[in-house]
Amino acid sequence: MSGHSTYQPQNKFLQWFEKRLPIGGLIHSSFVAYPTPRNLNYWWTFGGILSFMLGVQIITGIVLAMHYTPHVDFAFKSVEAIMRDVNYGWLLRYLHANGASMFFFAVYIHMFRGIYYGSYKEPREVLWILGVIIYLLMMATGFMGYVLVWGQMSFWAATVITNLFSAIPGIGDPIVTWLWGGYAVGNPTLNRFYSLHYLLPFAIAGVVILHVWALHVVGQNNPTGIEPKSDKDTVPFTPYATVKDGFFMVVFMILLAWFVFYLPNFMGHADNYIPANPAVTPAHIVPEWYYLPFYAILRAIPDKLMGVVALFASILILAFLPWLDTSRVRSARYRPLFKQFFWLWVVVCIGLGWLGAKPAEGIYVILSRILTVYYFAFFIVVLPLLGIFEKTKPVPNSISDAVLDGKAKA
């Protein structure tokens, strides 16, 4: 759904250029005239926030790379040098480290919003799957970036995560040796992680372009979950969405700045300020907070192979969401039962995150198992059955009807 481009540059040079490369018209139809549902709320501003955060990570990352040394003997020292010697190095590194956390925070809100309003449903399946791919790439990138610091947590995170592949029957061990480039995590591992950590953000940017392209083909979903039917249901992207996105981006930047300037190590681990030591595993190793729910699922299952399978399944199952949810009504607004199961699922995800940070013993393991069961049941039992049994509320005729109806009541 591209906007009716009325782009007619006045400037002679731009007219000459537009005939040869119509990029002005593309930008105008995609980000100015593009019709956007008139009822989008602030949960829809996170796509813009995520694009902004990707830019922040790439820019701070490129300058950090100018001062970082990917070698086991120098990596930790070069990071400390960035913190102490490089001009504004502390700011750039704290922005990059906390930026990664905020990037994940924003992507989780973006994903929860997509699930709540049924944004993955027909015809937005490809759009949703591209999003899942972006999320997977983000996880790989975030993990490898964390390893580059080469502290104790970095080293043991690299060891534990690469060892996940050793669970593959038969070829697991050769794969792990291949990933390491040695007999354990070492210099070759650090070097290749650095190379890939630099590459993957650009791969993410590429998939983001596809994601936005797919979005502009099928159009945005909206809180009612019904498609715009007339011009009355939409407003032009600029100024309406631009200003709304911009405002909330600034609000989000306040949150980021609060962490960067007041709590820069809040989301880190003290152990990562100890240089990597291949001879000693820290007493309590945990991943970064944004991986904790999956870590809890891994530990909930007492079998090594099945634990790893469950870990990967818990992420990949998202890609099948468009077909697991059988309901024809998109938005949770009109799905009273789905709404309850959804919020329970959100609580379960947060609960798994909390459990992932706890030691793997006693009551924590039992709770992890219960929550893991619900995590999967939501996808493979609740969603398929709700489509059949749930009695949905009447859906409004159009977006403008819903909006004006709300106004009338207020």
Add this chain to the structure above:
Amino acid sequence: MTTVSSAEHTRRDFLYIATGAVGAVGAAAALVPLIAQMNPDASTVAAGAPIEVDLAPIAEGQIVKVFWRSKPIFISHRSKKEIEEAQKVNVGTLPDPEPDSARVKQGHDPWLVVIGICTHLGCIPLAHQGEYNGFFCPCHGSAYDTSGRIRKGPAPKNLPLPPYQFVSDTKIRIG
């Protein structure tokens, strides 16, 4: 370009398939160096040569850690009690059944030599800890006994034995 659909196989079909096949072989051949470069390089392999360890200074009850191929090797000089504990276990009840005699060299019962990497996800277990008084992995709670066998927790296998032999009564060669 117009395409004529015909049920018959033409020489053009053959050329398409032959060209595609050559292209696929070429792409597969190009992948070989791209994938192989990630495996351990010559210097890493060379540094993995066997090492000799003198056992004389290791007191009874002591566990020393040496590195071979970047992996920590635990050399445990087991006490009488530890050996007994390891031997009296009913092998059939173990998750990864192995008698203690298969874990040590014949005639060298006091010496347990294992790779000190938890078979779950690769953390280094702590020595002389855990329910079975052998090794305990702090990462995900796997407990090993005094023979390095998995007894409890998510690890699927016993601590692996490195290839080693006794060069003399007080010296081993690992590798």
